[in-house]
Amino acid sequence: MNSDKGSPRGLVGVLLAAAIAIGAVAGCASGPAPSGTAASGQAASARGTSIVVTYSVLGAVVKDLVGDAATVTVLVPNGADPHEWSPSARDIETLMNADLLVENGLGLEGGLTSAFDQAEKAGVKRFVASDHIAVRTVGAGEGTDPADPDQAPGAQDPHLWMDPLAMKDVVAALAPELQADLGIDVSARATDLESRLDQLNDRLDGILSVVPAADRKLVTGHESLGYFAERYGFTLIGAIVPSLTSQAESSSAALAALTATIVAEHVKAIFTELGTSPAVADAVGKETGAQVVELATHTLPPDGSYFTFMTDVATLIADTLK
Numbered sequence: 001m002n003s004d005k006g007s008p009r010g011l012v013g014v015l016l017a018a019a020i021a022i023g024a025v026a027g028c029a030s031g032p033a034p035s036g037t038a039a040s041g042q043a044a045s046a047r048g049t050s051i052v053v054t055y056s057v058l059g060a061v062v063k064d065l066v067g068d069a070a071t072v073t074v075l076v077p078n079g080a081d082p083h084e085w086s087p088s089a090r091d092i093e094t095l096m097n098a099d100l101l102v103e104n105g106l107g108l109e110g111g112l113t114s115a116f117d118q119a120e121k122a123g124v125k126r127f128v129a130s131d132h133i134a135v136r137t138v139g140a141g142e143g144t145d146p147a148d149p150d151q152a153p154g155a156q157d158p159h160l161w162m163d164p165l166a167m168k169d170v171v172a173a174l175a176p177e178l179q180a181d182l183g184i185d186v187s188a189r190a191t192d193l194e195s196r197l198d199q200l201n202d203r204l205d206g207i208l209s210v211v212p213a214a215d216r217k218l219v220t221g222h223e224s225l226g227y228f229a230e231r232y233g234f235t236l237i238g239a240i241v242p243s244l245t246s247q248a249e250s251s252s253a254a255l256a257a258l259t260a261t262i263v264a265e266h267v268k269a270i271f272t273e274l275g276t277s278p279a280v281a282d283a284v285g286k287e288t289g290a291q292v293v294e295l296a297t298h299t300l301p302p303d304g305s306y307f308t309f310m311t312d313v314a315t316l317i318a319d320t321l322k
């Protein structure tokens with residue numbers, strides 16, 4: 001009995017150990033020996049090739065790429081906050097039984113890191129989306145609490161899905177890995193998807209063109225629109241939670257500074273997200289006169305499409321700030 005007993009971390013550890021034990025039995029299949037390869041092939045044909053993606057928005061793009069060539073499972077349910085999510089025993093089993101794990105990286109899936117490492121040790125292939133993009137880092141003057149490592153200049157921003165061209169880079173890197181690791185040829189689908197992402201980028205540019213230069217200023221729930229701002233020519237003014245994760249806290253000094261900046265910069269709106277306190281956002285809105293608008297930055301729309309997701313984000317920002 002250790003002091004960890006009953007705590008979430010302790011529980012996950014126990015479940016993980018159990019999942020590894022299950023994986024070890026089935027895991028002969030992952031061995032490097034030729035017989036192991038044959039067993040792996042049998043397992044794959046019995047249940048199909050399994051790709052596990054951590055969160056819904058990235059999952060939508062992976063599904064578009066893979067089509068019917070494999071089963072794509074998303075771990076963090078759509079609508080749950082990937083910044084704060086932790087896996088159930090069943091999720092860990094799903095992870096351990098996957099052929100390939102696709103994750104965002106840059107600390108987005110903080111609650112899953114140890115499970116990923118264990119899955120990799122058990123032979124699950126791993127693809128980290130952020131390894132294949134130009135990573136955005138927090139610029140000087142962004143963020144209002146220099147003591148918080150998530151806001152220090154140079155901190156790496158995980159919200160890469162807010163830029164369709166970053167997602168295009170992810171697709172371009174994932175397609176050959178699907179071929180190499182799983183023997184799945186998605187090259188034709190990749191070409192098609194990459195060109196559709198280019199078209200989406202052009203379409204978003206058009207939608208956002210109605211916003212005057214003076215109003216291209218973003219205040220959000222947390223610092224989630226950095227990639228979007230860089231791609232479409234907006235400036236990050238601040239956030240209710242001035243951090244790259246929704247899980248940080250906001251100090252009263254930081255809120256006072258944000259309120260003053262919103263007034264000084266004539267910012268029209270505060271875009272709230274998953275994990276934003278509505279009471280705090282409403283209070284800042286009331287004090288500054290900025291409109292409080294709910295924006296889905298971490299959640300897919302009902303049709304499950306990345307293209308609808310980004311179009312909805314751009315349309316709401318354009319309609320609010322034009």
Ligand SMILES: [Zn+2]
Pocket residue numbers: 083159222223224244245246298
């Ligand atoms: Zn976020």
